[in-house]
Amino acid sequence: MQRRTRTRVYLQICNELGVLQRGERATVQFADLFSRLPIGLVVVDLNGNVHYVNEKSIQLFAGLASQKSNKKPIQEIMTSTIIKSIKTEKPNVCMTTTDNGHSVYLLEIPFEADHLTKLGLIIMLDAEQVEYLISHSKIYLDLSQDLDTIMNLVGDLVTITDGNGIVLRVNAACEKVMGVKESDFVGRPATILEEQGIIDHSSTVNVLRSGVRGIMTQTTRSGRRLLVSSFPLYNDLGDLVKVVNISRDITEREELLDQIEELRNTIRHYQMEIDRLNRANADTPIMKSQIMQDIMDLIFRIADVDSTVLILGETGVGKEVIARTIHNLSSRKDKPFVAINCGSIPESLIESELFGYERGAFTGGNREGKLGLIAAANNGTLFLDEIGELPLHMQAKLLRVLQEKQLRPIGAVKEIKINVRFIAATNRNLEEMVKQGLFREDLFYRLNVISIVVPSLKERPEDIPYLMEYFLSVYNQKYGRKVQFHPDVMPYFLTYPWPGNIRELQNIVERLVVTCSEPLIRPERLPDKLRHYDGPEEGAANKSLKELVEEFERNIIHNAMQRYKTMKEVSEHLKVDVSTISRKARKYGIRHGSSNL
Incomplete structure (x- = not known):
């Protein structure tokens, strides 16, 4: 009876698999064949009772071996959804784990043994077998091709590793960005990139350690900068199974950001120039020559630090204007700017002026005492002009203020703390004064943290036309005038040496x-020292306008070719074409690098 039942089941299985045979003998042959198949076969009814098992299924699940187990519900032996498939009459695929820990796929197929009996067939397939079949299926191959296409169209570098960090796939951008072929590290640990110095840090290692999404920057062996986004992928059991890295080359982006920042600094500089012009402040520096532009760049860099600054230059070059500019660009701009001319204060009064004094400190002083100029500049900037004129005994006291950031007014018992930015200036050679014992060496080095050497006006003739127009605008507005310079005036201003520098020109x-009654300032209205100045070769009065302009142009080009190494840099500085510079250099006989005009 039992044999006939099994035979009927085998026949039904054969029918479901599309195999039709005639006779008992053929049925027995297929029953024997099913028992020897390398896949597990189990037949259950609607209640989950086992009706048939083959040898392979018993190897996978030992609980199917005994005769008693055949009457035991399938749910007690293995994880399966076959009962649901029988009830819904819909096949299903699920995955489970065998007794020895291997993963198998269960293909669950419902069928009818007869009109009254509904059964279910469980086909057990090893996970590796299924994955092999899937990897050779048309749909898998199409998806794989689509994935390759998408990865290569992205443009960024894409790498995929498994849960152990083994590289599974990379796109074509790998060789372009990292200089490494795909075949060199697919199937190998992602750490090999870091070990071989191809990149400085492995994003995959970071994700495997943390288990969370991350963003980091990498530097390749060739110096390119990558922004890497890493994504961990988990299965239904919560296991990390893959890591996807998308790397974007941001080298050009960072270079562009640097250029943008440089442009912002340039815009900020010119905006300040515009603001100063709008305020029509006579103390505003006009910095058009390259050497003054370099000084302005330095001012931008040091404005917001508290280092002491020493400004060197001839009388009248605008040292105080430089100091005020530093203050106005700093975070102290809303605090006091106190300027002291150390050479204009009598030696007997300089200590009380700088340090102040307490009430009743000495006879003849203010009855309520006096706040010193250093304390008056608290939280702001103190400008010590002509610092070389400061007496030696005061140099020692000033040094202590610079070192300790505190001072003691005359007659006071306690010292007071101060927060002052110190800027000093002089037209004297302090290093020579140190050698002669006229200036303290320790104070010199304390002041000379950042030095700014302001060139004389004759060293930067490019600024003269701008200074002329600027001061003309200032004083036209101040005195309600509308006078202008006649073009013939310019050569006189350009050839005069300006011993008093900007102050003299101003x-x-x-x-x-003030004195010109006509709308145009002509050469005859100029002071005699400008009109009759005789230079080393020939005075301006004996030269034509064309000759003077050419001489000015020649000096400008010569100075630029001394300062810059290439003709392109010269042309960019002077804002003219390279061909124009070359032609004029030949005209004036100027050779690159030559020191002779």
């Missing part, structure tokens, strides 16, 4: 605006 422009 005073002359003011005088011309």
Whole structure:
């Protein structure tokens, strides 16, 4: 009876698999064949009772071996959804784990043994077998091709590793970005990239350690910068199974950001120039020559630090204007700016002026005492002009203030703390004064943390036309005038050596605006020292306008070719074509690098 039942089941299985045979003998042959198949076969009814098992299924699940187990519900032996498949009459695929820990796929197929009996067939397939079949299926191959296409169209470098960090796949951008072929590390640990110095840090290692999504920057062996986004992928059991890394080359982006920042600094600089012009402040520095532009760049860099600054230069070059500019660009701009001319205060009064004094400190002083100029500059900037004129005994006291950031007014018992930015200036050679014992060496080094050497006006003739127009605008507005310079005036201003520098030029422009009764300032209105100045070769009065302009142009080109190494840099500095510079250099006989005009 039992044999006939099994035979009927085998026949039904054969029918479901599309195999039709005639006779008992053929049925027995297929029953024997099923028992020897390398896949597990189990037949159960609607209640989950086992009706048939083959040898392979018993190897996978020992609980199917005994005769008693055949009457035991399948749910007590293995994890399966076959009962649901029988009830819904829909096949299903699920995955489970065998007694020895191997993963198998269960293909669950419902069928009818007869009109009254509904059964279910469980086909057990090893996970590796299924994955092999899947990897050779058309749909898998199509998806794989689509994935390759998408990865290569992304443009960024894409790498995929398994849960152990073994590289599974990379796209074509790998060789372009890292200089490594795909075949060199697919199937190998992702750490090999770091070990061989191809990248400095492995994003995959970070994700495997942390288990969370991450963003980091990498530097390749060739110096390129990558922004890497890493994504961990988990299965239904919560196991990390893959890591996907998407790397974007940001080398050009960072270079562009540097250029943008440089452009912002340039815009900020010119905006400050515009603001200063709008304020029509006579103390505003005009910095158009390259050497003054370099000084302005330095001012931008040091404005917001508290280091002491020493400004060197001839009288009248604008040292105080430089100091005020540093203050106005700093975070102290809303605090006091106190300027002291150390050479204009009598030696007997300089200590009380700088340090102040307490009430009743000495006879003849203010009855309530006096706040010193150093304390008056607290939280702001103190400008010590002509620092070389400071007496030696005061140099020692000033040094202590610089070192300790505190001072003691005359007659006071306690010292007071101060927060002051110190800027000093002089037209004297302090190093020579140190050698002669006229200036303290320790104070010199304390002041000379950052030095700014302001060139004389004759060293930067490019600034003269701008200074002329600027001061003309200032004094026209101040005195309600509308006078202008006649073009013939320019050569006189360009050839004059300006021993008094900007201050002398400023005073002359003011005088011309005030005294000129005509709308145009002509050469005959200029002071005699400008009109009759005789230079080393020939005075301006004996040269034509064309000759003077050519001489000015020749000096400008010569100075630029001394400062810059290539003709392209010269042309960029002077804002003219390279061909124009080359032609004019040949015209004036100027050779690159030559020191002779």
